[in-house]
Amino acid sequence: MTTRWLTPEEQRAWRAYIAASLLLEDAIDRQLQQEAGMPHLYYTILANLSDAPDRRLRMTDLAERTKITRSRLTYAVTRLEKDGSVRREGCRSDKRGSTAVLTEEGMAVLERTAPGHVETVRASLFDRLTPEQVTQLEEICTGITRGLEGDDPQTTPDDVPWRRRSSSPCA
Amino acid sequence: MTTRWLTPEEQRAWRAYIAASLLLEDAIDRQLQQEAGMPHLYYTILANLSDAPDRRLRMTDLAERTKITRSRLTYAVTRLEKDGSVRREGCRSDKRGSTAVLTEEGMAVLERTAPGHVETVRASLFDRLTPEQVTQLEEICTGITRGLEGDDPQTTPDDVPWRRRSSSPCA
Numbered sequence: 001m002t003t004r005w006l007t008p009e010e011q012r013a014w015r016a017y018i019a020a021s022l023l024l025e026d027a028i029d030r031q032l033q034q035e036a037g038m039p040h041l042y043y044t045i046l047a048n049l050s051d052a053p054d055r056r057l058r059m060t061d062l063a064e065r066t067k068i069t070r071s072r073l074t075y076a077v078t079r080l081e082k083d084g085s086v087r088r089e090g091c092r093s094d095k096r097g098s099t100a101v102l103t104e105e106g107m108a109v110l111e112r113t114a115p116g117h118v119e120t121v122r123a124s125l126f127d128r129l130t131p132e133q134v135t136q137l138e139e140i141c142t143g144i145t146r147g148l149e150g151d152d153p154q155t156t157p158d159d160v161p162w163r164r165r166s167s168s169p170c171a
Numbered sequence: 172m173t174t175r176w177l178t179p180e181e182q183r184a185w186r187a188y189i190a191a192s193l194l195l196e197d198a199i200d201r202q203l204q205q206e207a208g209m210p211h212l213y214y215t216i217l218a219n220l221s222d223a224p225d226r227r228l229r230m231t232d233l234a235e236r237t238k239i240t241r242s243r244l245t246y247a248v249t250r251l252e253k254d255g256s257v258r259r260e261g262c263r264s265d266k267r268g269s270t271a272v273l274t275e276e277g278m279a280v281l282e283r284t285a286p287g288h289v290e291t292v293r294a295s296l297f298d299r300l301t302p303e304q305v306t307q308l309e310e311i312c313t314g315i316t317r318g319l320e321g322d323d324p325q326t327t328p329d330d331v332p333w334r335r336r337s338s339s340p341c342a
């Protein structure tokens with residue numbers, strides 16, 4: 001098969017994307033590490049739990065929402081549990097199959113950290129974009145996500161991160 | 172100071188961006204790990220060296236091009252050196268101050284790996300975008316990068332990744 005090399009426009013867009021995504025993640029991670037002692041992923045886990053009914057989610061659902069593998073989630077939640085921000089319930093024989101619950105302490109961490117985090121997201125990203133570009137960014141990213149997750153939820157590919165290592169008895 | 176919370180449009184765009192960037196990095200990393208046994212960052216380092224005159228760059232310049240800290244780059248280049256893909260020259264007393272050179276073996280790895288990598292980038296990203304969206308993505312990402320690097324190269328902030336830990340005697 002002949003390789004479909006990138007066009008000059010695509011190459012420019014790809015390099016710009018790699019640079020922006022690395023710098024953005026660096027800025028956000030650094031602010032959260034400095035102010036809350038946690039990386040961006042951990043903040044995202046707490047934020048997802050705070051949005052869920054009763055502030056609780058099954059680990060498999062939490063992995064899908066955060067778009068990571070269950071083993072990576074298990075590692076992160078174990079640390080958040082030690083910090084007292086998250087409590088785990090049910091299915092003790094398999095940590096991936098259990099439910100993660102945001103504690104009062106975790107909610108307090110989130111409330112204390114959110115203003116600084118949002119300021120960083122705004123200063124790093126949204127202050128640089130026009131309202132049209134905000135819409136464009138959402139459309140572009142939604143298209144990418146649909147492509148990688150499969151357009152039809154019934155046919156989500158097995159190789160999305162949260163479906164890997166699906167040997168859990170309670171998942 | 173009152174927190175400037177995100178608008179609903181910004182929130183949707185931000186969530187879409189986080190999901191897309193995690194899934195995209197996962198897809199690209201996985202393909203490169205499977206076919207070349209290296210993560211995306213290592214591929215990017217080799218690709219940057221192959222684009223440079225004489226396929227060589229000072230470590231400080233390579234860190235700036237790849238948008239990472241010099242300590243992270245040093246770690247990666249040490250592994251690439253062990254694999255035989257990169258050779259390091261000069262300033263042996265401080266690895267960060269030295270020059271990285273792409274070897275013939277590294278060039279061969281890149282040539283062997285590029286077609287599969289480009290196919291993945293195309294299938295994951297560009298096949299989902301219209302030509303207008305490719306232009307939009309480049310403009311959005313260039314704006315973000317300028318914001319985080321400073322618009323004026325003379326006033327690049329000290330907190331960009333490649334300027335941190337600037338105690339190198341040869342940098």
